[in-house]
Amino acid sequence: xxxxxxxxxxxxxxxxxxxxxxxxxxxxxxxxxxxxxxxxxxxxxxxxxxxxxxxxxxxxxxxxxxxxxxxxxxxxxxxxxxxxxxxxxxxxxxxxxxxxxxxxxxxxxxxxxxxxxxxxxxxxxxxxxxxxxxxxxxxxxxxxxxxxxxxxxxxxxxxxxxxxxxxxxxxxxxxxxxxxxxxxxxxxxxxxxxxxxxxxxxxxxxxxxxxxxxxxxxxxxxxxxxxxxxxxxxxxxxxxxxxxxxxxxxxxxxxxxxxxxxxxxxxxxxxxxxxxxxxxxxxxxxxxxxxxxxxxxxxxxxxxxxxxxxxxxxxxxxxxxxxxxxxxxxxxxxxxxxxxxxxxxxxxxxxxxxxxxxxxxxxxxxxxxxxxxxxxxxxxxxxxxxxxxxxxxxxxxxxxxxxxxxxxxxx
Numbered sequence: 001x002x003x004x005x006x007x008x009x010x011x012x013x014x015x016x017x018x019x020x021x022x023x024x025x026x027x028x029x030x031x032x033x034x035x036x037x038x039x040x041x042x043x044x045x046x047x048x049x050x051x052x053x054x055x056x057x058x059x060x061x062x063x064x065x066x067x068x069x070x071x072x073x074x075x076x077x078x079x080x081x082x083x084x085x086x087x088x089x090x091x092x093x094x095x096x097x098x099x100x101x102x103x104x105x106x107x108x109x110x111x112x113x114x115x116x117x118x119x120x121x122x123x124x125x126x127x128x129x130x131x132x133x134x135x136x137x138x139x140x141x142x143x144x145x146x147x148x149x150x151x152x153x154x155x156x157x158x159x160x161x162x163x164x165x166x167x168x169x170x171x172x173x174x175x176x177x178x179x180x181x182x183x184x185x186x187x188x189x190x191x192x193x194x195x196x197x198x199x200x201x202x203x204x205x206x207x208x209x210x211x212x213x214x215x216x217x218x219x220x221x222x223x224x225x226x227x228x229x230x231x232x233x234x235x236x237x238x239x240x241x242x243x244x245x246x247x248x249x250x251x252x253x254x255x256x257x258x259x260x261x262x263x264x265x266x267x268x269x270x271x272x273x274x275x276x277x278x279x280x281x282x283x284x285x286x287x288x289x290x291x292x293x294x295x296x297x298x299x300x301x302x303x304x305x306x307x308x309x310x311x312x313x314x315x316x317x318x319x320x321x322x323x324x325x326x327x328x329x330x331x332x333x334x335x336x337x338x339x340x341x342x343x344x345x346x347x348x349x350x351x352x353x354x355x356x357x358x359x360x361x362x363x364x365x366x367x368x369x370x371x372x373x374x375x376x377x378x379x380x381x382x383x384x385x386x387x388x389x390x391x392x393x394x395x396x397x398x399x400x401x402x403x404x405x406x407x408x409x410x411x
Contacts, residue, residue, distance in 0.1 A: 041070045042094035045101045046080065050411070053082035053106060068099075080104055086368045093273035100270050105345065105386070107359060107368045112409045116144065116155055116390070120402025124392055125171035125180075126381045128215075130245065130344060133381065133390065134171050134180050135405065139164055141171075141182070141191065144405070148385040155388075155407055162191055162198055175214040181207070222247055225290060227264040237280060244346035245384075249362060251287050251298075251342065251349070254280040265293045274363045285340070287349070287362045298349065298364040299340075344382040350389075352380045357389060357408070370410065376403040387411045 046055050048065040055063050056079040062069055065080060071094045080102070081087035088104035117137065124135040131147045141162040148154055161180070170183035181201070182189040188201040201207055222243055223231055234241065234250075237258035242251045260278040268291065277286065277297040285299045341350050343359060351358040357371040357380050370389065371380075379392040387410055394403040 040073065040096035042073050042096055043099040044069045044071055044078070044092070044094060045099055047103045048080055048082070049103070049105050050082065053080050055080055078102065080106070082106055085109055088366055090274070090365060098269055105348070107370050107410055111370055114155065114407045114409070116405040116407050117158065118404060121392060121405045122402065123168065123171050124379055124405065125173060127173040127177040128175060129177055130381060131384055132177065133405070134173065136168060136171070141180070143193070146383045146390065154383065154385065161193065175211050175218070229261055230264055230288065233258050233260055242342065244342045245344055246346040248291050249287055249289050249346055251285065254282055254284050254286060256282055260295050263293070268292055272363065274365065289362070296363040298360070298362070343386065344384050345386045350380060350382060352378045354378065357391070371408050
């Protein structure tokens with residue numbers, strides 16, 4: 001009887017004690033031999049794509065990615081690197097009892113190039129959703145599906161859509177990506193991909209007005225997702241609003257001084273701890289994260305005199321001034337602001353220069369040069385899978401040969 005009573009009393013003590021210990025352990029508490037007590041720690045969950053990259057904490061190798069590390073609260077320099085890929089690095093703030101997650105996409109340091117077309121590609125146009133590209137070749141209209149097939153195939157065969165015998169100077173996709181407008185002289189033609197029909201456009205202005213209204217309606221619906229205060233700020237002090245593909249972030253250019261109040265939405269545990277800018281300055285480009293209520297300055301637009309050593313666009317040779325986009329701490333000065341776009345994962349931005357493509361994280365950090373070489377019309381479009389970047393280039397150096405579409409591998 002005594003033994004049973006002792007076991008019962010012992011269980012009353014041990015079970016709660018073990019339960020509390022397990023809870024504290026799960027919350028990140030660890031026993032400190034120096035303090036002779038349990039101390040709250042923070043958790044760093046590090047994954048990467050591709051996996052198996054080395055994780056350095058304050059220049060000390062700790063583990064490989066797909067791991068969770070317990071760290072004393074504070075600031076840490078975290079570096080993730082893998083052979084054959086550009087490294088990733090950030091200063092992270094580790095908070096007690098909070099899981100800080102990092103999952104960088106590592107880009108190959110020497111990406112490969114694969115031809116997508118072989119007989120030339122003219123006037124390539126990317127659909128609004130980024131899933132297709134239309135182009136001309138030998139008096140024929142082709143479309144190419146950029147999305148990944150169920151079997152994992154990327155570079156599919158182009159599809160012949162239409163044969164024509166007139167001069168076309170521009171291709172334009174409809175907002176629903178089901179039609180292609182062929183701008184010709186003296187008229188225009190509308191190709192319906194769902195019905196395989198082509199018909200002349202008798203009122204081009206009315207059609208373009210209808211398409212613009214459709215885009216404006218979609219943009220208005222997206223704005224309803226924003227907090228009212230932020231919506232008012234963007235309406236009065238911002239322009240050039242561009243939504244990320246997942247519609248969870250928005251890039252915009254400030255046109256006047258304004259301030260975004262703190263705590264527009266409830267803070268999420270483990271949110272980004274990177275320095276943000278909530279006081280807007282004119283001619284500065286920002287990215288606002290709707291999920292974490294963070295606003296990052298990613299660059300600024302400045303009017304500067306054109307220098308002879310800058311890369312020039314043949315269409316701008318008569319201009320004395322040019323608006324240049326500078327990404328913070330970029331090292332690449334002359335990126336035109338109109339050539340900045342979202343990467344397909346909604347976590348990166350793509351900066352296109354005359355002969356360079358740079359991918360930078362949406363908070364303006366970790367710029368990575370993914371391509372440097374000849375390019376035509378500054379065409380660069382990410383595949384929806386984020387595995388490749390489509391470019392138009394002529395690698396022969398012979399101007400008499402038409403450029404072709406190529407895929408730059410990113411994984």
